[in-house]
Amino acid sequence: MATIRDVAKLAGISVSTVSRYLNKSGYVNAETELNIKNAIDKLNYQPSVVARGLAGKNTKTIALLLPDITNPFFPELARAVEDVATIYGYTVIFCNTDGQVGKEKKYIDALKSKNIDGIIFASNTLGQEDVDKLASFNIPYVCLDRAPTNGTCSVVRSNDLEGGKLAVQHLLDSGCKKIGHIYGPQDLITAKERLIGYEESVRVYDWFSPSLMVPGDFGIEGGKKATEILMKRHPDIDAIFAGNDLMAFGALKVLHRMGIKVPEQVAVIGYDGINMTEITEPELTTIAQPTYDMGALVSRILIKKIEGDIEEDQIHVLDIKLISRDSTRRRG
Amino acid sequence: MATIRDVAKLAGISVSTVSRYLNKSGYVNAETELNIKNAIDKLNYQPSVVARGLAGKNTKTIALLLPDITNPFFPELARAVEDVATIYGYTVIFCNTDGQVGKEKKYIDALKSKNIDGIIFASNTLGQEDVDKLASFNIPYVCLDRAPTNGTCSVVRSNDLEGGKLAVQHLLDSGCKKIGHIYGPQDLITAKERLIGYEESVRVYDWFSPSLMVPGDFGIEGGKKATEILMKRHPDIDAIFAGNDLMAFGALKVLHRMGIKVPEQVAVIGYDGINMTEITEPELTTIAQPTYDMGALVSRILIKKIEGDIEEDQIHVLDIKLISRDSTRRRG
DNA sequence: CTGAAAGCGCTTACAG
DNA sequence: CTGAAAGCGCTTACAG
Structure with missing residues (x-):
């Protein structure tokens, strides 16, 4: 696997510049840009998301906590969440909590240690402690159906x-x-x-x-x-x-x-x-x-939140039919 | 979030020793061990999986590629995969490929850049190229139902x-x-x-x-x-x-x-x-x-493979009923 | 049994 | 517009 260093070397410039190009942060000369592009192509370079994550950026992964994927309501929801996540370049981890706070807590810890970018709660539980924990971890989350008892977050539900x-x-x-x-x-x-x-x-x-x-x-x-x-x-x-x-x-x-x-x-x-x-x-x-729409919306909201589109937390109520x-x- | 350095400092020892304790690699004095334990407790320390991943270890995540979670056959399978993954401390990313090679390829790239530990293919596609790619990436995988056209891997299917x-x-x-x-x-x-x-x-x-x-x-x-x-x-x-x-x-x-x-x-x-x-x-x-059993087995095989339990690739054929x-x- | 140092692959100020 | 350096939080030889 080629690294950013290989790209830099091949393009005859420094790693910093390649990084700047990759992140579209800061200027980079048009000609240099071309060189970088070529180098990336030639090396088939793909940035390491985990290195990026360690360096403080997004890990491009979100988690979906739900009670049980085996319950026929959830597959469609999960599908929607995954579909929009993919569009934005995110990957989704799914967690069956069986509605047990214990499991939910374990997942949250595990997810935290993986620097997950955000969480969707389609799970029923989510007590006060969880909310506090999430807040202290400073990890964005959005809820399906149920607003957390205390604390605020955006909620998607239907009427x-x-x-x-x-x-x-x-x-x-x-x-x-x-x-x-x-x-x-x-x-x-x-x-x-x-x-x-x-x-x-x-x-x-x-x-x-x-x-x-x-x-x-x-x-x-x-x-x-x-x-x-x-x-x-x-x-x-x-x-x-x-x-x-x-x-x-x-x-x-x-x-x-x-x-x-x-x-x-x-x-x-x-x-x-x-x-x-x-x-x-x-x-x-x-x-x-509108199960699919609910999943798509909740996913979209979370990703926006992750990417810094500050939006007032609000409750989205979708129509039933x-x-x-x-x-x-x-x-x- | 406490880091390994905080733990080391509090325990009055070096980071290396803490790491050794964490990984149970190399000796560590009984007393030191106690100090470490205490420090970890006090700080509520949890190792960063992403740092660990960067340093060359497992990222403790596997991926499940399937055609469509919305197809009623897959939720139970996915549930089983996730259940056993959780037991071993792994987390699972799920990917709906719709049986399209294009999507499958994209996922594989994305997963690779995340240093995923292994992949379960419950997806229908998986052509020669994919197999080659996986092999070159050196990432373990196991297949459900279909053995890859070329190249070998363990396969779980039913009769x-x-x-x-x-x-x-x-x-x-x-x-x-x-x-x-x-x-x-x-x-x-x-x-x-x-x-x-x-x-x-x-x-x-x-x-x-x-x-x-x-x-x-x-x-x-x-x-x-x-x-x-x-x-x-x-x-x-x-x-x-x-x-x-x-x-x-x-x-x-x-x-x-x-x-x-x-x-x-x-x-x-x-x-x-x-x-x-x-x-x-x-x-x-x-x-x-035996859908659940198939999922559990395929998950277990993959994780064994990841963790170095070298086992001959083989085809497991489960009974139907x-x-x-x-x-x-x-x-x- | 333990520690210092280098390295994993990136990003981010800070200089220039 | 570009580069050198430090740092993210760990692991892994290598010395001691």
């Missing part, structure tokens, strides 16, 4: 409150008369807001009862159990709004097993808009988050 | 040939009399071997005809189109073996649309064993690859 309302409205528009809700873990803002959206839209009706709200775990299994509970408590409901698509999958399964027709007897709507919603039978109506499919289609 | 045969056998055992096959892109060894497995199992039957083999793209859409073609050509088939689960999903969709009952009229079996196979209706029978579900259950 879960509106989403919850939209889901209910769609169900009502489809002619449903009594709607149950399976909500996700309430330490997740997303789950919380969707629940609030549901409740606010629904509490004016006289059929409403708190027992229509059943907890789930954002997984298929949780969706199944919750559906069983819901149908036992309220055999007369004609719609289920699941807090995410996985739980909706669970609901479809259980309803099918119980011989309850979807959507004729019970309509089902999910949330997130993951790809697999179109392979169920019936295909699942869902409130789609109803994808209407057969699982809520009440009439031919 | 696709057996898998193809197993799929057919299962269908025959279920009482199917005429089986079609949707095969994946033939530049992928996995797709090819599954096809061969099918053909070898089936060509002895007089119902067999080459027109029973229809190409797909390993995607849902391709599965749909192929199924349409297949059913038009051979309305009398009673089973479809799809080369992967996504295409099987497509098949289920189309059959449902055509009013053909699965499994009563046509049984369907997929391949890969991705999680979502259990959310379709009927649930999809599939030949499951039939997961029998309703989509092939012909009788109550």
Whole structure:
């Protein structure tokens, strides 16, 4: 591997000048520039990012902390993050935290020792300590969905409150008369807001009862159990709004097993808009988050921050969208 | 951030000794050791991986090149790779190549300039040039599924040939009399071997005809189109073996649309064993690859290689497994 | 068992 | 416009 010294020697100048050329910092004579270019070409020179990093510059790598890449919501997000990172010449390290603060802390330490340039938190945790640590390390970060308890950073999320309302409205528009809700873990803002959206839209009706709200775990299994509970408590409901698509999958399964027709007897709507919603039978109506856009945006914001585009920390709320499919289609 | 020099100073010794202690290279007096430990604790010292990297040691990071994390086969693989990497103190960079050599090359260059320790290729491409480049860079790598055309490296794959045969056998055992096959892109060894497995199992039957083999793209859409073609050509088939689960999903969709009952009229079996196979209706029978195990193994092999555990390059072929579900259950 | 020195490949003031 | 020198935080022979 050629080094900057080799380039300098071949171009007949000093290392400093080559460095200046490379970084476009300071002047360099047109002719010298040409010589440098040629030398670089001839030697197939590529600067060492690690040396650069040691010398105090960017390491051109960011990290993406997420709970579990195996959860179908995250691959698309990760893809988007990586796509825009690549555009800017960054590389992304991905870390599965399983939502455990312990793991998250370990990652942060490891990342710090690698002089990572910034971190995207799509992970659920991130306590006060982490924030402090990051601040003391002076490493930029951006959050997905959840703003850190204390301290500020830019946040990208989508409008879960509106989403919850939209889901209910769609169900009502489809002619449903009594709607149950399976909500996700309430330490997740997303789950919380969707629940609030549901409740606010629904509490004016006289059929409403708190027992229509059943907890789930954002997984298929949780969706199944919750559906069983819901149908036992309220055999007369004609719609289920699941807090995410996985739980909706669970609901479809259980309803099918119980011989309850979807959507004729019970309509089902999910949330997130993951790809697999179109392979169920019936295909699942869902409130789609702009997952890819969220990933792209969060990545872009972080990189800007890293590169010194000072921008006020702010919360970006992206719009959600109803994808209407057969699982809520009440009439031919 | 404390540096090794701070530690040395606090412990009242030289930097060299601290380094020796850190790397467990060379002797260090028991008392000195204690002093170092204390100093490290007090200062909350953490060695800089990038400095270490510059000085010629591992950067403790590996890269995972895959076609697209959005393809449901890869998240589980990636998760496994990351899990074992973490155990060994490594961090993983993930790269979506979309199967394009151009992207792959770019990544390799970028990774090289970061002194990455090793690469896992789960990507489809990897031509001769890449291999040469890697060899010249002297960077360890391991492949998933596909051995590089030329040059050697360890390969982890599962037994696709057996898998193809197993799929057919299962269908025959279920009482199917005429089986079609949707095969994946033939530049992928996995797709090819599954096809061969099918053909070898089936060509002895007089119902067999080459027109029973229809190409797909390993995607849902391709599965749909192929199924349409297949059913038009051979309305009398009673089973479809799809080369992967996504295409099987497509098949289920189309059959449902055509009013053909699965499994009563046509049984369907997929391949890969991705999680979502259990959310379709009927649930999809599939030949499951040990995806997680494959990822864990490939990661472990790479890290061993990096750390100098010289091991003969070899091909590890893991077993596949039939997961029998309703989509092939012909009788109550 | 321990330390001084050189080096990894860059960048960054500081002179000129 | 250009170069010499110091420094980033480590490791690695080489002496002692």
